[in-house]
Amino acid sequence: MRPANDAASSRSRSGRGRCGRKTARSGGPFQGENSIAALLDVSDVTVRFGGVVALDGLSFAIDEGQICALIGPNGAGKTTLFNVVSRVYDPTEGHITYDGDDLIHLAPHTIARVGIARTFQNLALWPGMSVLENVMVGMHTTSKQSFLTASLRLGLSKEERQLREKAHAVLEELDLQAFARHPAAGLPFGTLKRVELARAIVSDPRLLLLDEPAGGLTHSEVDELASVIKTVRDNRNLTVLLVEHHMHMVMGISDKVVVLDFGSKISEGLPSEIQRDERVIEAYLGAPA
Numbered sequence: 610m611r612p613a614n615d616a617a618s619s620r621s622r623s624g625r626g627r628c629g630r631k632t633a634r635s636g637g638p639f640q641g642e643n644s645i646a647a648l649l650d651v652s653d654v655t656v657r658f659g660g661v662v663a664l665d666g667l668s669f670a671i672d673e674g675q676i677c678a679l680i681g682p683n684g685a686g687k688t689t690l691f692n693v694v695s696r697v698y699d700p701t702e703g704h705i706t707y708d709g710d711d712l713i714h715l716a717p718h719t720i721a722r723v724g725i726a727r728t729f730q731n732l733a734l735w736p737g738m739s740v741l742e743n744v745m746v747g748m749h750t751t752s753k754q755s756f757l758t759a760s761l762r763l764g765l766s767k768e769e770r771q772l773r774e775k776a777h778a779v780l781e782e783l784d785l786q787a788f789a790r791h792p793a794a795g796l797p798f799g800t801l802k803r804v805e806l807a808r809a810i811v812s813d814p815r816l817l818l819l820d821e822p823a824g825g826l827t828h829s830e831v832d833e834l835a836s837v838i839k840t841v842r843d844n845r846n847l848t849v850l851l852v853e854h855h856m857h858m859v860m861g862i863s864d865k866v867v868v869l870d871f872g873s874k875i876s877e878g879l880p881s882e883i884q885r886d887e888r889v890i891e892a893y894l895g896a897p898a
């Protein structure tokens with residue numbers, strides 16, 4: 610999907626080397642070239658999948674509290690970066706620091722513990738589970754025990770009660786309390802997108818990665834979600850990396866925008882600067898109608 614009037618197409622690019630999945634480097638603590646105040650500092654990151662260069666020497670940084678949008682055509686490498694940051698893939702080359710520490714050393718299951726949470730481009734909820742249970746899944750890596758195991762026993766432990774209370778509080782925060790006991794299956798898509806957001810923030814992350822949260826929503830749902838994301842950022846002092854094709858939303862809520870094309874950064878700046886950038890207009894935005 611592309612914004613404005615451009616047609617979509619997935620693209621690939623030739624390159625050398627090996628698949629980026631869990632193959633590459635490990636290194637010691639690394640201080641990137643960008644501001645030391647950055648919460649996330651991506652430095653010269655390259656990811657190759659066989660002959661495809663999904664990311665090509667990408668560098669940018671996000672300061673604490675910022676909403677940074679990562680935009681670009683289909684196949685530009687946006688989800689690949691999410692998968693590197695959430696430790697699904699190792700980069701073939703490059704470094705990432707999170708809060709000043711090497712991120713690439715971390716195993717995927719420890720990401721939530723250091724304060725990183727994500728949503729997925731395609732909804733990843735359990736249809737048969739209630740909304741409350743789906744949200745509680747977001748706490749399983751930070752809680753001492755699995756609530757699924759716990760739910761097989763009679764009675765709730767103190768920790769289980771606290772987890773439930775916390776999940777209820779997040780449902781309230783996102784105006785989802787009415788659906789707490791409803792199975793995810795059958796709920797409107799816009800509601801399910803908010804449930805996914807609830808699941809991501811219930812672990813109290815510092816860095817939230819949102820992969821196309823507005824995909825498939827109606828115009829009014831997109832506007833509503835944009836305001837929810839901004840409110841959640843403000844109330845929780847979150848740092849947000851937002852991948853989105855809805856330019857109205859991106860330009861409305863982002864503090865800065867990074868633009869990818871074929872895995873390379875072609876521009877970075879304020880939304881107003883990005884909208885005027887000839888290279889971005891040519892590669893992605895298209896000329897205004």
Ligand SMILES: Nc1ncnc2c1ncn2[C@@H]1O[C@H](COP(=O)(O)OP(=O)(O)OP(=O)(O)O)[C@@H](O)[C@H]1O
Pocket residue numbers: 610619620621622658661662663681682683684685686687688689690730
């Ligand atoms: N696991 C993988 N194995 C091989 N190639 C992959 C893999 N994941 C991504 N790619 C390729 O890497 C490139 C970047 O893909 P990615 O999914 O990161 O793009 P994207 O910017 O998120 O696109 P979209 O806007 O369509 O979601 C594409 O050419 C894609 O086909």
Ligand SMILES: [Mg+2]
Pocket residue numbers: 687688689730
């Ligand atoms: Mg993607």
